[in-house]
Amino acid sequence: MTGLLGQPRVHLATLPTPLQPAPRLSAEAGVEIWLKRDDLTGLGLGGNKVRGLEFLVADALARRCDHLVTGGGPGSNWAMLAALAARVHGLGATLVCYGDRVPAVGNTALAALVGTTVRFTGDPDRTSVDTGVETVAQELRVLGRHPYVLGRGGATPVGALGYVHASVELAGQLAAVGVGPRGIWLATGSCGTQAGLHAGAHWQGLGPVTGVTVSRPVAECxxxxxxxxxxxxxxxxxxxxxxxxxxxxxxxxPGYGHRSAEGEAAAALVARTEGVFLDPVFAAKAMAGLLAAAARGDVTGPLVFLVSGGAPTLFTTPPLVS
Ligand SMILES: Cc1ncc(COP(=O)(O)O)c(C=O)c1O
Incomplete structure (x- = not known):
């Protein structure tokens, strides 16, 4: 299908996701916060990556690819959801994880459940995934297959369209409840989600988008x-x-994929006040950033906070590897 943006798109997500007021959290934070519930996108256990995958899988199909190759850490939400989206649309899937082989738990186990091949680079460096996916793709080409290769996080211009599309959805929801946001906050990792929101918010007049980085240096983001x-x-x-x-x-x-004390406290506050779970790797740390900014008096509401999913990592013991 092609939709709103005139770009090829397959159906994966249940949209629109709810936009919810968070009155008890807002009272504790001292600033009006609304929660955009992209943990409820559906596909597997949901999450932000599903939106981008609607455009990426459509692109793979348009290019007549038959196998998706991507990767990340063994706990990567992205990698699992990419494999799941590929399988649902009839593509094979191979994931490349950095480090040594670890038992299949959490996201890796869920990916394996749908017949995904999971390989390990044997190198703890996260960038070893980038060469690993190219190696797998080359092996597949030799076998006559047509791989669709995506880097960690799926952060490409096509993938970013998921959150340009989400901005249009959000603009409609905000208009319906009569809220003019002063900003949108989210966790930033590979940057595709913030890129889509940044472009979409500018287009739709939604105000500045603040990404709290949970892995890369600020300048790189x-x-x-x-x-x-x-x-x-x-x-x-x-x-x-x-x-x-x-x-x-x-x-x-303490680092990417590790729980932080302030993130755990922020996640506990959101769970206690609003009954919403924030994942420890991404959204918990972003909420910690927002709460700290509110405590300093650096932000005024109303603000929208993106609850970006990552449910499988709620149950993983630290250190997490994403
Ligand atoms: C739950 C969750 N939130 C936020 C992000 C960050 O998104 P991005 O990599 O597009 O910056 C990710 C990335 O994997 C994620 O899994």
């Missing part, structure tokens, strides 16, 4: 979001964002 958002906007023929993206550092805690 700014560069990636700027480039991806401009390319996504160009793809659909809307003006590129006029301002640079805002990326906030300082909330990584």
């Amino acid at each position: 700014v560069e990636r979001v700027t480039a991806l958002s401009a390319k996504a906007a160009e793809r659909i023929g809307v003006p590129p964002p006029a301002t640079p993206p805002t990326v906030l550092g300082g909330h990584l805690g």
